[in-house]
Amino acid sequence: MESKALFNKYDKVQHLKTERTDWTIRVRAQAVWKGINRMTQEFRGLNVIFIDDSNSRIHAFLSAKICDLFPKPPKEGGIYSLSNFHVRVYSDDEKNRAVRFSKHIYFANHTQLIPEEDNITNIGPYAFDLYELNDVRKFVSDSRFLIDVVGIIEDCNMKCVRSREDESKMHIKFRITDGRSTVNVTFFNTLAEDLEKELKNMKEEPVTIIIASAKVNEHEGALCLNNYPATRFYLNTDHYSVKIMKERLLDPTFSIKEKDAEEGNALPIFTVADIKKLPKEYTESKVRCQITVKKVEQKTNWYDYVCTSYGEEVDIVEGRYKCLKCVRNIPYPDKRFRLATICNDTTGILAIVFPDDEIQRILGKNAFDVADEVGDDMTFPLVLKSFEKKELLVTLKIGERNLNKSSNIYTAIELNDPVESLGNHSPNKIEPTQVNDKSLTMEIDETIDILSSPPTAKSSNKVRTRDKNQFVAYEIEDNVPISKYKVVKIEKIEHVTVFAKCKGPYGSAEANLLPL
Template sequence: MCCELRVTFFNELAEQLEKQLKHTAEEQVTIIIASAKVNQHEGKNSVRWIITHCHVIYLFRLAAFPLNTTSITVEEEYIEEVIDDKIYTISEIKKFTAQCIQKKYKCQVSVKKVEEKTNWYDNVCTSCDEEVNIVEGRYKCDNCKRNIPFPDKRFRLATVCNDSTGYLGIVFPDEEIQRITGKNVFDIENDSTQVGDSISFPPLLKAFEKKEFIVTLIIGETNVHNSCNVYLAHAIDEPPEMLGDHVPGEVVPANSKQDSISMVSIYYTFFYLI
């Protein structure tokens, strides 16, 4: 079975592909895409290259391109799947070394605070999902080098979470917030019970506070080198029901001096990054 999809390549990868195609006289080219996101653009299916995973390989036949057997080398940012089901404490996560960078690990935390002073969503490009900026009154994508008439919107919820061993700043991602709430940014933005003159922050998002989750974190390089106290969440799940033999850890009083110092450090990091 043969299907036709439009594929968009960006930056260095697009330049490499263009050079390869100019030096071939074959009638057909086969491109192997290691990971991609399929969406719709102007009513047609399209594929955006995403260099994050290399577990699934898609084969697309692009009849408009000539065949080129020369491989193109691309530097990939590989995010390793969760190694095991161990639940790590915040204290353990803060001690992770360089071998943990770009890997995923789980922790069980309570949401101490949803940060209301930062934007709870981003305006993003409809083609590449990168955040867009307002330039001379128009939305512009620096990645695609084009103006965006009407950008898409993605959740980005900044939280301070804790367990019995410490605090972490965690940014909850769009996909997980949509799954948990059943709503997207447009739904909340146009709901008068969530956004209005008398409402400073959407109650549906504020409701994440005081709840407990098992969060799968992506460990970044800056997290390991102690220069960033804010972590990116990959997945958010409700914890299983506590069994009778479960002994919860001792909760550190929120008004202790050490806790206050940790939380202030996290808040400053949020304001710096977001």
């Protein structure tokens, strides 16, 4: 009877209503974090995620005005008896909520918070509201909620990248997969450092990570999870989802990508002409193309200043760097590569932006390192010019603006060595590109001249220049207004294309690649 009376004296989180304050719940503090005003850096109060013995979760707020009334505030992992508090309903405009429950708790002057040593009601150490990785994209447009996910870390050998201007600023990047979908993750500052330390101590592989209360963002067309003050991570923890994840990965029928098997050599290879004719079904798809970098654009910035919390490009407002996404000033923004290039194959020209992480991998340097070598931000680095004339197999992320022709700038997400023979890998629904007869004839004639031996009387060691009156076919890129990047002038495109169509006897010598 005593045991029954003990359980009955506590209310359930799911039963809380706004009409009264004489509630008593027995809960565990799963996460505790400070609320800071982003504009003034003023301490607003403590935020807590409480869970009860039914694994129901609720957010609670302890205002800074009454924090002194609680000399022993809640600590993560602690079990408490909480009574006499206000229950309020979330408004529609409240964002970045760590819990989807429609109500939350407000501490009052008369609220009682009593720590308990014994876990009498058997409250679990944590509770999550987990989503599949292929559902993450829905949260890009729904900023009301943070998200809980679980996945396998693809590569545990990663390290924090520290800002050269502020050693306290750092980030760590990695990818997680559930066997069907893959999502990029970037942790910043303290959480990045904590993850790096814990991974060094992990002996069991693979490493399964549960990320609680992550913020969903989109960077350069790719989904990315970032940490928020409420974000916590758990490695190979004793949770049913971790066991299910490991069982799933052992099932060969599950470990297959849903869309185009979007990893490795399974991705389709397109020509430039094919990419320009992709149907709407390819929105947010990945495709590969083998191209030659004909020009690295030097008139646009080769780097961006980005927010250290969200990775979004910052604007200069009243002389200060400001992130419009998190609405705060960024005194020491991160610097990331953003290299605009003009690339082509035998079928046409494509404007492609090379991403920061791939440039770092190839060069072995970050944007701060390159800026230090150059000495000032106005001089374009020669090391970036070295990408010109290189042949690469590029993986592109096809955006909606590419397909509706509102943008002719394509975003690369991977840069790799070219395949030996491109072949015809285009899908059947994409019609083959029709090549101009004159262009085809010219290319065939030039190839014969290169491979065959001329008559002895006409033989020479000199490099023959092209006849200036010779016709060269070329393709001009659609003149589509591009935000943020300058539109390449037509005469420069002609120059680049003419160079592309001229096959000299030393053409193959220009195909030396950067070490990847």
